Amino acid sequence: MIAVSGATRLYAVLGDPVAQVQAPAMLNPVFADLGLDAVLVPVLAGAADLAEVVTGLQRIGNLDGLLITVPHKIEACAFADVLSPAVRAAGSTNAMRREADGRWTAENFDGAGFVLGLSAAGHELAGRRVTLVGAGGAGGAIAAAVLDAGAARLQVCDPDEERLSALLDRLAGHRPDRVAGGPVAELEGADLVVNATPLGLRPGDPLPFDPALTPAGAVVADIIMKPRRTALLRAAAAEGRLVHHGAHMLSHQLHLYRSFFRLAAPDRH
Template identity: 55%
Template sequence: MTAAPTPVIGGATRVYVLLGDPIAQVRAPGLLNPVLARRGTDAVLVPMHVAPGDVAPVVDGLRRVVNVHGILVTVPHKATALTLADRVTARARLAGSVNALRREPDGSWSADTFDGVGFVRGLVAGGHRPHGLRTCVVGAGGAGSAIAVALLDAGVAGLCLVDTDAGRLDTLRRRLSDAYPGRVDAATRPRLADVDLVVNATPLGLRPDDPLPFPVADLPAHAVVAEIIMSPAETPLLRAARQRQLAGHPGEPMLAQQIDSYLEFFGL
């Protein structure tokens, strides 16, 4: 046990809420609260388990609470949360999702997404600079969209989006092609032969009997295989990459790197 795992909560404590469904697995309270406690910041992050149909009324209620200063959002509420903010950053609108909302001094709510920048920061901290790389993001959902935007912002040479849902894929491809012309491609099946970096942004690997999200054997020998699943730490995909002696990048750094972004966004 660390010296100060949780801030002392009093009547004047600023409250931040994390919305998700399910919620038991979330890591952000366990990472953020010790930082607040160590700094002596009078604020606390509390998890709230909310079903998809209840997100709008719950956020409406929380916005009315004077000392709730911010809301973090995780799966599966990130796209819904975008529609509940008064102001959304361009990158979050491109990604189609937000994972943090904050109360502004005038009482309005602004939203941004840190999934993508957290992923890229973690990748760079792990020794893999994305600039100039040919990249592939498998999974065009909330996390994949945010990562794709952040990789394009970080200067990748090209990015191929892969998703089995052709409709979802095409919507995202068109949005990103408009913003980053000439660098975005899309496919319903991964083409990995000339890829430098591939990211698993699907949920495949959460369960032990999941199939691999893409065939590791198709990758060139210098490719980096990145994961966003945090538990297990070594997913079947990362194990397959290691067995092929490819460089692997785990899911953990993406969240760890976001903690600083959250603190900055909330002014804590």
């Protein structure tokens, strides 16, 4: 990678925890390949500190963009001046950039990245029945993208009634006939079941749902990237289910980030 100097441009990825995030290992080689003097650094920000950390980072003159991950994707929307359509549908953001006029635009690539990753693995969504566990930041993004990709039915479950209801309200504006919600995952009849909760990030977390209760031909997907083989995916594989790893969601976002942050090789003329 490029050596950091005083002239290096900054990007930061915010999360809690942050040690497991893959974005620096994926984007820093992109900067290097393009010959850009830029670095993406991890930023550990607790929920109570999010406002001060984000507003502090946004005032750094050589910082051009932020990536946002668990658990800040929803709250971070408050620190953007412009929300993209995907952010408004999902109620969450995972990328923010500074515009030429100093305003900050929020985008969300989780949903598009997740759908692209599924498609690349041979799992098309058109006509499928999807159960989504977790109505948080990533869950909201995935829900909107899954509906846009033509899923026949989406059941969203979350024990937090208020959070679930807010997400259903946003989604109802798009395809109300295809969406249902409840506190418990409906696994029967599902073609695809997605974990969009943080359960599995920490050793000893309970499973977000029991993969043994999914249909025999179902795909079980996780959005957790580290560990790559979460306890959920190990249990699903042991039951003979097809599994889809969290890393796909991010790897298929790379070119979306490149475009959003306008990353291009410097003009040498």
